Structures are given as C-alpha cells and as structure tokens.
Amino acid sequence: MSKNIKIYINNKLYLAQKDQTILDVALKNKIEIPHLCKHPDLDIKGNCRTCIVEVKGLGLVTSCSTEVTEGMQVKTESPAVKRARKMNLELIFAAHIEKCETCVYSDNCLILKYAEKYDLNISHFEDRKKNYPIWQFGDAIQFDASKCIDCRNCVEVCKLRQTCDFYEIADRNIETVVKPKGSPNVGTGLDLSNSVDALGNDINKFDCTYCGQCIVHCPVGAISGVPHWQQVNKLLEGKSAKGGSASGGKVLVAQIAPSIRVSIGEEFNQPPGKIVTGQLAASIKKVGFDYAFDVNMGADLTTYEEARELVHWLTSGKKRPMFTSCCPAWVKFVEFNYPEFISHLTSTNSPIMCSGPVLKTYFADYLKKDPRDIVNVMIAPCTAKKHEAGLAKHTIDLGWCIERLDLPNVACICKDRSKLKGVRVPAVDYVLTTREYAHLLHRHKIDLPKLKPIELDKPLGTYSGAAAIYGASGGVMESALRSADYFLRVLDETGSLDSILKGENYQLKKKKYSNISQSRIKFEEVRGQQGIKSAQVKVGGRQLKVAIANGLGNARKILEDLKAGKVKYDYVEVMACPGGCIGGGGQPVPTNATIRASRAAALYNIDENLPIRTAHENPSVLEIYQKYFHGEECLIEDVLHSKFKTQNREGYTVV
Numbered sequence: 001m002s003k004n005i006k007i008y009i010n011n012k013l014y015l016a017q018k019d020q021t022i023l024d025v026a027l028k029n030k031i032e033i034p035h036l037c038k039h040p041d042l043d044i045k046g047n048c049r050t051c052i053v054e055v056k057g058l059g060l061v062t063s064c065s066t067e068v069t070e071g072m073q074v075k076t077e078s079p080a081v082k083r084a085r086k087m088n089l090e091l092i093f094a095a096h097i098e099k100c101e102t103c104v105y106s107d108n109c110l111i112l113k114y115a116e117k118y119d120l121n122i123s124h125f126e127d128r129k130k131n132y133p134i135w136q137f138g139d140a141i142q143f144d145a146s147k148c149i150d151c152r153n154c155v156e157v158c159k160l161r162q163t164c165d166f167y168e169i170a171d172r173n174i175e176t177v178v179k180p181k182g183s184p185n186v187g188t189g190l191d192l193s194n195s196v197d198a199l200g201n202d203i204n205k206f207d208c209t210y211c212g213q214c215i216v217h218c219p220v221g222a223i224s225g226v227p228h229w230q231q232v233n234k235l236l237e238g239k240s241a242k243g244g245s246a247s248g249g250k251v252l253v254a255q256i257a258p259s260i261r262v263s264i265g266e267e268f269n270q271p272p273g274k275i276v277t278g279q280l281a282a283s284i285k286k287v288g289f290d291y292a293f294d295v296n297m298g299a300d301l302t303t304y305e306e307a308r309e310l311v312h313w314l315t316s317g318k319k320r321p322m323f324t325s326c327c328p329a330w331v332k333f334v335e336f337n338y339p340e341f342i343s344h345l346t347s348t349n350s351p352i353m354c355s356g357p358v359l360k361t362y363f364a365d366y367l368k369k370d371p372r373d374i375v376n377v378m379i380a381p382c383t384a385k386k387h388e389a390g391l392a393k394h395t396i397d398l399g400w401c402i403e404r405l406d407l408p409n410v411a412c413i414c415k416d417r418s419k420l421k422g423v424r425v426p427a428v429d430y431v432l433t434t435r436e437y438a439h440l441l442h443r444h445k446i447d448l449p450k451l452k453p454i455e456l457d458k459p460l461g462t463y464s465g466a467a468a469i470y471g472a473s474g475g476v477m478e479s480a481l482r483s484a485d486y487f488l489r490v491l492d493e494t495g496s497l498d499s500i501l502k503g504e505n506y507q508l509k510k511k512k513y514s515n516i517s518q519s520r521i522k523f524e525e526v527r528g529q530q531g532i533k534s535a536q537v538k539v540g541g542r543q544l545k546v547a548i549a550n551g552l553g554n555a556r557k558i559l560e561d562l563k564a565g566k567v568k569y570d571y572v573e574v575m576a577c578p579g580g581c582i583g584g585g586g587q588p589v590p591t592n593a594t595i596r597a598s599r600a601a602a603l604y605n606i607d608e609n610l611p612i613r614t615a616h617e618n619p620s621v622l623e624i625y626q627k628y629f630h631g632e633e634c635l636i637e638d639v640l641h642s643k644f645k646t647q648n649r650e651g652y653t654v655v
C-alpha cells in the first residue's frame with residue numbers, strides 16, 4: 001500500500017498516493033483539468049499537452065505524466081496555465097477539421113466543450129489537414145485523418161491491446177501522420193517514403209477486425225463506424241412525411257442488443273449502468289419505427305443452439321476446445337490470423353443473425369408481409385456488426401424459405417415463386433451503434449430519460465436472464481453452460497436430445513423429471529473483467545475446463561498457448577472488446593474500466609430479477625422450435641448456423 005502524501009491544488013490540501021499523477025488526484029477530487037490523450041486503459045503518452053498545470057519550482061508540466069511529491073503546490077488556473085492551455089487547445093483545432101453537422105460525437109463533444117469553456121478562437125491557427133483523406137477499413141470503420149490530433153491512442157490500442165497493429169505513424173518534423181498500415185501518401189503533402197511499412201513489414205499480415213476499440217479510445221471522434229444513421233433517418237422521415245404509413249410500404253423494425261440498455265443513458269447524462277429498457281422501447285416508437293424488438297430473444301436462440309452444439313462436442317469426441325463465435329471481430333481475427341482454429345468455432349449464428357432470419361421469415365408470415373418489405377435495424381454496441389450484417393452468408397434465399405419453411409402467408413403474398421429462387425434478402429438491413437442511435441434521437445429532439453417506459457413488442461421481445469448477460473465478458477459462456485447443464489441431464493435421463501430439438505420443456509414436468517429440473521443457473525466462476533479467466537466448472541455431472549478472453553490480445557495468448565500445448569480447454573469464450581460488448585466499439589465515449597464494471601453489474605442485475613433465467617425456458621424460443629423448425633435439424637442448420645473460412649486482407653480504401 002502506497003504511503004499517503006500531502007499536496008496542494010489551488011492552495012487547498014489534498015491527500016494522495018505516492019504513485020498517483022497530478023491529474024489522477026485532481027480528477028478524484030472533481031477538479032477539472034482538460035485532458036485528451038490520457039485514457040485509463042492505455043499508457044501515458046503526454047502527447048496532446050492540454051492537461052498543463054503549473055507546479056511551484058517546476059513551471060508548466062503535463063499533469064497526466066507528472067507524479068505527485070510531498071508538499072507539491074499545483075495551480076490549475078494560473079495566468080500562465082490559461083495562456084498555454086488556450087494555445088495548446090487552439091493548436092488541437094488546427095489539426096482537427098470540424099465536421100460537426102455529420103459527426104455523431106457532436107452532441108457530446110469534449111473539444112467543443114473545451115472551446116466554449118476556455119473561450120477559444122478555434123480558427124486562430126490555420127487548419128493544416130484540409131486535404132487529408134477519410135480511410136475506410138472494410139465496410140465497418142472510417143478514419144477521418146483530417147480530424148486526427150495525432151495523440152496515438154488508436155495506434156497503441158490496436159497494436160498493444162488488440163495485437164492487430166493496423167495503424168502506422170509517419171513523423172515528419174513537427175507533423176505526424178497516423179494512417180492505416182502500408183497506405184500511400186494521399187493528400188497529406190508530406191513525403192512518407194520512410195513510413196514503417198516502407199521499411200519492410202509484410203503488410204499482408206495486418207488487418208482490421210472492425211472491433212472499434214480505436215474508436216472508443218480516440219478523444220476527438222476521428223474514427224467512427226461507417227455511418228448507417230442517415231439511411232435510417234431517411235426511411236423514418238419518409239414514413240412521417242407520408243402521414244403514418246411506413247415509408248414506401250415498408251415495416252420498420254428496430255431491435256436492441258443486450259448491452260445498450262445499460263449504456264445509452266450515458267449519452268443523455270445518466271450514470272453508467274442506468275437501465276433504460278422501457279425508455280428505449282418508447283424512443284423507438286417515438287422516432288417512428290413500427291416495432292421495437294429485443295435481440296435478447298435472438299441471444300436465447302443462440303444459446304439454445306450453442307448449448308446443443310457444446311453437448312455434441314463433449315459427447316462426440318470432437319477436437320476441443322469449442323470456441324464461441326458470436327463476436328464478429330473475434331471471428332475475423334481467427335479467420336485472418338489463425339485459420340488452423342476455424343474448425344473450433346461454434347457454427348451457431350450470433351444473436352442478431354439468429355433473430356434477423358426469424359424476423360424476415362417467421363415474423364413476416366405473422367404480419368402477412370413480403371420479407372422484402374420489412375426493414376430490420378439493429379441497435380448494437382458494436383462496429384464489427386456492420387461488417388457481419390453485410391456478409392453474403394447472412395442473407396436469406398426467399399425461394400428456399402417459401403419452399404422449405406412453413407410460411408403460408410408469405411407464400412401467398414409472394415405469388416410468382418419460380419422467380420424468387422436465388423432472390424436474397426439481408427437478415428439485417430442496417431446496424432446503428434449506441435452512439436449513432438443516440439445521435440438520431442438528439443436530432444429528433446427526443447430526450448430518452450424523460451420518456452414514459454413501455455414494454456417491448458411481442459413475440460420477439462420475450463427473453464431470459466441468460467440473454468441479458470450476453471453483453472458482459474463470460475456472459476455468452478454462462479448462458480450456454482446453463483442450458484448445456486440442462487441438456488446433458490435430459491440426455492442422461494432420456495438417452496437422446498430429440499425432445500430438445502422439438503422444443504419440449506421438461507421444466508414444466510418438474511416432479512417426473514426432478515433430476516433434470518435441478519439444473520444449475522449461476523456460473524459465477526466465469527464472470528469478471530480480468531483479461532483471461534480460466535476455471536473448472538461442473539456441467540451436467542461432467543467437469544469442464546473453460547477459459548474466457550477479454551480483448552484480442554488475450555485471445556492471441558490463449559491461441560498461442562493452445563498451439564504450443566501449454567494449456568487444454570474444453571470451451572473458450574472470446575469477446576474482442578474489453579469487458580465484452582459493454583465495452584464495445586460502438587458504445588458511448590468515454591468507456592473505461594469503471595464504466596464497464598457499472599454496465600456489467602446492471603446486466604447481472606437484470607438477470608437476477610427476471611422470472612426466466614435460461615434460454616431453454618423462454619416460451620418464444622420453444623414455440624419457434626415447435627411450430628417453425630418441427631425438429632428438423634437441417635432447417636435449424638440452414639437458418640441458425642453458418643460456416644467460416646480463411647480471410648485475405650481486406651485492408652482500406654479512400655472514401
């Protein structure tokens with residue numbers, strides 16, 4: 001334990017720990033000092049120089065990198081500090097072209113707040129990045145180099161935390177250029193011939209996974225998800241212009257992912273972890289969608305299938321471990337970097353890709369609508385989902401659906417069936433990040449916390465506690481273990497899983513099947529925010545060795561240890577973002593360990609308070625298995641599973 005020392009900030013005494021910085025102590029005591037490049041997840045770089053303070057005997061120093069000493073006297077608002085801070089912030093604006101009209105950060109922009117607070121002349125220095133390009137990584141991430149203030153947070157998080165190393169820095173005197181690895185010199189006017197990759201790295205070994213961690217660590221919104229909000233806004237505005245009938249006859253559906261209900265409140269000055277499910281449902285209706293559904297229902301479908309697959313894995317002698325695959329950034333990481341592990345990924349679709357196809361078939365039939373007239377908008381914490389939604393394998397073949405699935409109404413509406421074979425409909429049309437959806441609400445002047453909560457729509461709004469915890473690290477695994485424990489008991493007692501395939505519920509026959517109904521709910525050993533967790537868990541009477549990786553750097557460690565034979569696991573969960581989707585690349589900024597912990601605690605709270613805690617008890621899930629799949633394994637395989645394959649570098653383009 002570090003010794004307490006005394007320091008004075010603005011003549012007032014504060015107690016501090018020896019290894020704290022001035023900024024740590026100030027923030028802890030709610031003394032505001034502007035700071036941009038300092039992020040608690042990352043090493044201190046001292047690049048932006050906005051956190052300048054004056055220390056007696058030392059002069060002006062950066063408070064994020066200066067540790068406190070006994071008796072230190074700090075001034076945060078002296079005339080010298082004010083002058084230097086003003087100039088440093090104005091220089092920041094010279095490196096950052098304001099594009100506030102289209103920027104989803106504009107409602108919550110740190111540098112605009114500083115500009116107002118410190119009375120900056122943001123045009124004092126000439127914009128020096130006027131012609132810098134906007135890079136696009138695959139179809140998911142945009143990096144606007146004309147907004148970059150060169151703090152290097154993105155470079156660090158991508159290289160050291162995610163081990164993807166997709167950015168490089170080219171330094172030219174006082175000018176720095178951050179750019180995707182191996183990219184040419186476009187519009188910068190600088191000679192970049194000595195950039196890192198010109199020095200010999202094989203750029204084909206580096207690619208973006210679309211995890212978005214560079215986004216949530218960028219202090220000025222220079223990186224973002226490829227925007228979908230404008231297209232969605234157009235549909236919504238089209239709808240209201242036509243006096244209430246859906247735009248072009250379309251039915252607009254929004255689905256909320258598990259973790260956004262505990263994070264979006266932050267965009268409206270609510271504390272992290274504030275649960276706003278009912279207000280979210282109300283906001284979806286108020287902004288103009290026809291239906292508000294819950295991806296949690298899709299998460300229960302994922303769990304049901306993944307648990308069935310895990311049981312198969314455990315009882316068939318298949319090579320272990322089985323890896324989760326509901327995080328598309330992790331899947332891309334494996335497909336690109338570790339193709340030898342592709343066969344270890346569960347083929348079960350992610351929650352949005354389970355609920356999407358069900359919406360475009362089952363729900364279309366229920367509504368008596370052509371699936372092409374339903375627009376499915378996901379509100380997700382994730383930028384990689386934008387990529388996942390665009391994958392050809394996640395489109396559904398209309399002709400096949402009508403031929404194979406029990407969709408009498410859709411079949412009746414889509415009369416000319418012969419022409420429908422090969423007509424493919426995306427399961428998910430648009431993905432809005434938490435930030436994008438909040439921006440949409442701000443534009444429509446909808447104040448989320450003030451809305452009267454309403455229920456999500458049925459039938460795709462019913463979910464279990466197992467789905468609620470999907471957003472926290474360990475949650476996907478815990479959900480699957482809850483159902484796997486039950487399925488293994490069914491298997492041991494009845495000798496087969498055929499009844500599970502048909503959506504039978506043994507919980508309703510508690511007396512007769514007492515051994516089955518004693519199945520386990522809580523698996524606390526897989527919870528928590530540590531980078532790598534491993535545990536021995538008892539599931540259906542079997543001992544399993546499991547591991548959970550938080551972030552791609554930790555996933556790489558597990559994969560390398562597996563390759564080297566240093567560890568053995570039966571089941572491994574990987575989520576690309578620290579803390580899981582609660583720390584996703586589409587979440588509100590700032591996101592840090594304290595905020596992630598509050599969001600995760602709220603998800604476990606939702607779980608604890610739900611009457612149904614397991615996917616296999618969700619009546620909507622069981623109904624889909626009973627009425628829709630009729631126990632046909634091949635149908636389930638086609639609708640809820642997909643295949644993975646080796647990926648080449650997708651790289652970047654200039655927008």
Ligand code: SF4
Nearest residue numbers: 158208209211212214
């Ligand atoms: S999205 Fe992830 S992988 Fe891609 S550049 Fe950013 S941090 Fe790196």
Ligand code: SF4
Nearest residue numbers: 148149151152154218
């Ligand atoms: S893009 Fe953002 S995080 Fe990266 S160097 Fe520029 S300002 Fe920093």
Ligand code: SF4
Nearest residue numbers: 327382576577581584
């Ligand atoms: S952890 Fe969640 S938010 Fe992050 S990339 Fe994976 S699915 Fe997306």
Ligand code: FES
Nearest residue numbers: 037046048049064
């Ligand atoms: S926050 Fe201290 S130098 Fe950037």
